[in-house]
């Protein structure tokens with residue numbers, strides 16, 4: 001599981017570093033799409049206390065998370081708001097209408113660990129929805145899986161093992177996206193690409209000089225977008 005553990009660590013760090021610079025530029029809304037057990041709000045990583053945090057997720061996941069936090073006696077921070085959504089049935093822009101999110105003010109969005117399990121059409125539909133409801137200057141970080149034919153054949157054996165495991169767990173990886181095609185698609189939706197980090201770049205930035213061999217899976221890239 002080491003490549004998966006490293007990928008989870010790397011993607012959160014990439015997103016939270018980009019968020020920290022966005023907050024430094026005055027952004028004060030953080031929308032965590034498909035938040036799952038993301039702990040950013042609990043770690044109070046925003047030193048200014050001005051950042052409003054919106055966790056957007058399936059209501060069943062949110063219920064389970066809130067029950068678990070309650071049973072551990074962990075209080076929810078005042079700046080956190082839960083927004084329930086079923087991506088299969090609802091658009092993000094619609095779901096956000098029921099929250100205090102302001103469309104006229106830029107926001108930072110992260111969408112981690114989810115596009116792998118959605119069809120490319122569903123991923124682009126959500127990016128389209130965000131482009132429609134986010135103010136200019138908003139930013140977005142997401143991770144995605146590339147098609148297996150772009151992977152070094154030496155590394156394929158481990159990846160096929162992960163694919164089989166995901167399928168057995170009922171969450172098959174169906175969302176592989178070709179980087180060049182994705183870049184063209186998001187540009188059409190109005191996004192600028194700030195950065196798209198391939199696995200070797202992630203290793204250089206976050207995992208160099210380690211002695212434990214921890215390194216992310218070669219299948220995933222980290223994409224940072226901005227709406228001009």
Ligand SMILES: C[S@@+](CC[C@H](N)C(=O)[O-])C[C@H]1O[C@@H](n2cnc3c(N)ncnc32)[C@H](O)[C@@H]1O
Nearest residue numbers: 034035036057058061085086087088112113114
């Ligand atoms: C693998 S978790 C990712 C959690 C976290 N963002 C991370 O980086 O680890 C995927 C998340 O997508 C959410 N999700 C999956 N299908 C969904 C749907 N149809 N509607 C809303 N959320 C969904 C799940 O509830 C889960 O929280």
